[in-house]
Amino acid sequence: MDKKVVIVGAGPAGISAATELAKFGVHTTVIDEAPKAGGVIYRGPLRKTHDLPHLDTKLKKAMDKLQEDYRSNASYIDLKTQTKVLGPLADRTLLVSHDGKLSQIDYDYLLLATGCQERSIPFPGWQLPGVMLLGAIQLQLKSGLVRPGKKLVITGTGPLLILVACQLHKASCQIDAIYEAAKFSSIAKETIAILNRPQQALDGLSMMLYLNQHDISLHYGWGLVKAEGQGQLQQVTVAPYDDNWCPDHSKAVKHNVDTLGVGYGFAARSQLAQLIGLEIQYDHMSGAIPCVDEWQRSSQENIYCAGDSAKIAGADAAALEGNIAAKAIASELSKLGRLDAQQHISAMRKRLARLYRFREAFDHVGHRELGLLSLPDEDTVICRCEQVKRKAIDDAIHQGCRDIVTLKMRTRITMGDCQGKTCAHYCYDRLKKEGLAAEQGMVRPRFPLDPIPFSALEDKS
Structure with a gap:
């Protein structure tokens, strides 16, 4: 009897693993809560859109490639979209929800590729309509050119600020200003690490040139103070940050805008891994993440983890990790010799190391300083x-x-x-x-991971 391989998450890591396993003749079941494969970054429009002028050519090619990889291997991939995994039941069984109905999915091998979630930074006014996290803004744009507002300020840290600003401007939004919390000198110190991906570095410079050509100001060492408005965002206050990211209120500047984009990083979606009982460690940048070995194998031998749910390092790294996990599973299923698998994985880990070094440069720059707690x-x-x-x-x-x-x-x-x-x-x-990092522990997720409506428990037989 064929072993059951289940993949949770149809983003770059999950689809990469499924298509790689298909090459070895291994059937997989891929579960994703979205209506389409690709994850947030490569899912693309959810409706027919004639033109996406706000998305660059490379991104659109990557989106198309992922969808084509899935379609060309669809006979080996059972993709279950709009399906949520609510948690583990008995050994090697998951409880899932689809279309208001509950069911069970058994597995022999499980790959968790559940991605990440945006990290919220509370501040006065953060619940106002018009205050949005950058990932949510980008998802609206990618899903079919939905503009979040007309006039925006973008604040936070990391390369996503620049990317989203360019996409918003190309989508005919007015960008009042961009405020990067890190100082320019901090970014300059990471030049060597950033050059681990020279093409990405050139793409970044190209976006900076685009901002300059369109008179969109970028301020380093500045950040958010508060948002204000009556029932809707109307004004945003920003100020220069010190080295600990505490704002200097005496030099604060106000912007009258209808939308604020906030991006202070992401955290792994590892709740399912925790419920299953995998060994977890806390990482300041990625949050609670499962411990994995060089083969992306977790503390349970038949469970693998890949992508942003295991280490936030971007789509290319996620796809490589998914490929590594697939080869490891193929080896376990005797579809690939262990020595061959080891050689392939060793080569991929060298490429992965370069991607990690590139990402770590931005992690060093965008390391959340505790001054944000003063907001x-x-x-x-x-x-x-x-x-x-x-x-x-x-x-x-x-x-x-x-x-x-x-x-x-x-x-x-x-x-x-x-x-x-x-x-x-x-x-x-x-x-x-408060000096309690060694004692803080971690939030323990509860079963089920999402509320179950009473209608799902009705006996409709």
Whole structure:
């Protein structure tokens, strides 16, 4: 009997693994909650669009290639879209939800390629309509040229600020200014690491030239202070940051805009890995990530992890990791000799190391400094689900809370439906600032990972 190989996530890592396994004649079941394969970065328009002038040619080619790779191997890939994995049931069984119905999927080998989520940074006004995370803005643009607003300010850190600014401008949005929290000198120090991907570096310079040609100002060492408006974003305040990313309010500048794009990085979506019981470690940039070996194998021998859910390093790295996991699984299934697999994987890991070095340059530059914790005032909501304000967290820590679990029990933070996806990273950073990083622990996800409607439990037989 053929072994069942299940892949959770149809982004670059998941599709790369599925198409590679198809070359060895291995059938896979790929599960994704979106209506189309590709992940956030390569999914492309969700409706027919005649033109995508805001997306560069290389990105559109990459989108097309992923979709073609899937189509050419579709006979070996059972793609289940708009399907959510709610968690593990018995050994080697997943509970899934599709079209309001629950079902089970068994596996012999499992690859988790669940991607990442945006990291929220709370500040006064962050819940106002018009305040958006950069990934959400980019998803709207890629899904069919949906403009988030007319006049924008972009703040945060990392290369995504520049990319999204260019895409928004090409989509006929007005960019008032871009504010990069890191100082230019910090970026300059990473030049050698950035040159691990010379073409990417040239692409970045090309985008910088585009901004300059269209008089879009880019300010280094500046960042967000607050957002204001009556029922809708109307004004954004920014200020220069010191080395710890604390704003200098005496030099603050205001912008009258209808949209604010905020991007302070991403965190791995590892909740399913945690529920399954994989060994997890905490990484400041990637969040809680599963421990994997050189073959992308987790602490459980039949479970592999790849892509941003294991290490946030970009789409190209995710695809390579998916390919590595596929070859490892093919070797386990005796479709590929172990020595051959080792040779292929060793070569891919050398390429991967260059991608990691490139990414680590931006991680060093965009390392979230604890001064960001000074942005929310005591009445700022930190946990949206449970409406927990900063003052409640202050009080709990001052009363002796020394880890995330105790803080959760004291304040109900992370106890809402999102299970801490939005607020947990503020708590981690806050405990670190209090000198409690060694004791902080991690948020424990609950089963099911998403709420199950009562209609799904009805007996419709």
